[in-house]
Amino acid sequence: MHRNSGLMTLARTLVVMPVLIAFSSAAFADNDNEAYEAAVAGMAENPQAAEKAVKGRSDGVGLLDRILFLYAFKDQSPARDREIAALQDRVNEDVIPLTDELERSVLGDLQSFDGSIESMLPTITLASSSGYANTDSAFYAIPCAILQRQPGLLDATRPTWGGNRDNFMPRSGCQWGRGAVAGYPTALMDAYVDAAYLASGDMFAPENGTIRFAHMAGQSHDLEMAMLKPDELPSAPAGSRKPFEVWSYLSPANRDVFNAIETVRIPAQDALITYWVSRGESRDMAVKIARDTLFSVVYGADCDTPVPVDAMRVMLIENRPVADIVAMATRGAGQDGNLFARCAAYGGIDPLLHVAMMRSDSAEILDILSQNGYFTDIEARNDFGKTALMAAAQQGNSPAVRWLLDKGADVQARTNATDKWEYPRHGERTALHYAAAAGDAAVVKMLIAAGAKTNAVDDEGFSVRDYLIGREDLPGNGAVSSEDRAMILRLLDGQKG
Structure with missing residues (x-):
């Protein structure tokens, strides 16, 4: 990786x-x-x-x-x-x-x-x-102007210990208030790194040891190298088109994160190209430096796997036309196979059935895939026990929820239990928890009508209501309209919506 x-x-x-x-x-x-x-x-x-x-x-x-x-x-x-x-x-x-x-x-x-x-x-x-x-x-920051004249001094900032002691190693003053690299798009790079945390944060949240400090110091060093010694950055992988793109095909949630990252990656890349051209680099070289930078300063940006453009999973997530899906499905082609195995080893992978929940025409797509043998288990789960019904509820996809319920999907199914050492927390969630978090009144009503328990709590003791309005480390849904929030609360209280 x-x-x-x-x-x-x-x-x-x-x-x-x-x-x-x-x-x-x-x-x-x-x-x-x-x-x-x-x-x-x-x-x-x-x-x-x-x-x-x-x-x-x-x-x-x-x-x-x-x-x-x-x-x-x-x-x-x-x-x-x-x-x-x-x-x-x-x-x-x-x-x-x-x-x-x-x-x-x-x-x-x-x-x-x-x-x-x-x-x-x-x-x-x-x-x-x-x-x-x-x-x-806890450390000495080398003045930025000195590093710009003698970038070889960045070797002093390289993480060495693999733990907490790396916090005490020298830093670059360009990152720590002792000068700045004029014209460098620092704010845009900060925004990109922040957005990438949505994808890579789970890699470090479970780490209770001090190795996480080494990872942090390593990223700081990579950001400094990108500013001052970009020629020594690792080359971006030849088969990957964009950071986190292959990873985005593993699940609908991953794709949502990828789309959010793209909104800040694109302006950051444009600004990097402009900066390096202004520094005398050819446009081709500036493009290479920008690409190397964006892959190097974040964790998990690729899986050493080229994008398999003809996989059914890719076609679904990229919202290809139904006619193309039908043509692929009737040929019996486009199965995932082991195309994503390398990336899935790090981030897990949702069953293909879950991926179809992203599409607005998912009911039609589900019929096509089902008739052509792309899945047989309506209760197929991902690595933490999430079912397709939960995925559809999370997307607020009423047609898919109805299709799954008509096929006998278990409305009482729960995600895997977790313990205090596991991440992410909040196991034993139901489809109704996901629907409430999404703030979708129509899906909540459909699930309750199918027998979903309104008093279900996850293994942290958080109720369906908590997932809607928020509590402690659960943010709730701040975007749901006041009318829908009130309707969902009435439904959870057993009143007619």
């Missing part, structure tokens, strides 16, 4: 732990720090002011900023290199007592400056992880 991630705007929402030693915050007054950080953020526009600021600050942050300023903004010379070496040796002496053998073995032994970026990396990473030089509560 492509290594990519959607954990909200992670570059700004990483969970960090407090550090025991914070020399930089204790040694610099807030008002002085505000002026200092303003000079650092404006380093590219006014390097003289930034140089004056870093020379006037002697704590860990000031020393590290000064070393990196000299390296990025001053021409190489024996005098410059001697000054950097002396400053780095001073930092190393301070850092050694604050670190242990494990840190130094993983992040690298402290070295004297020899003119290379590599000789500086252990100093930067250990100064950050030890708390010696922290610009935020």
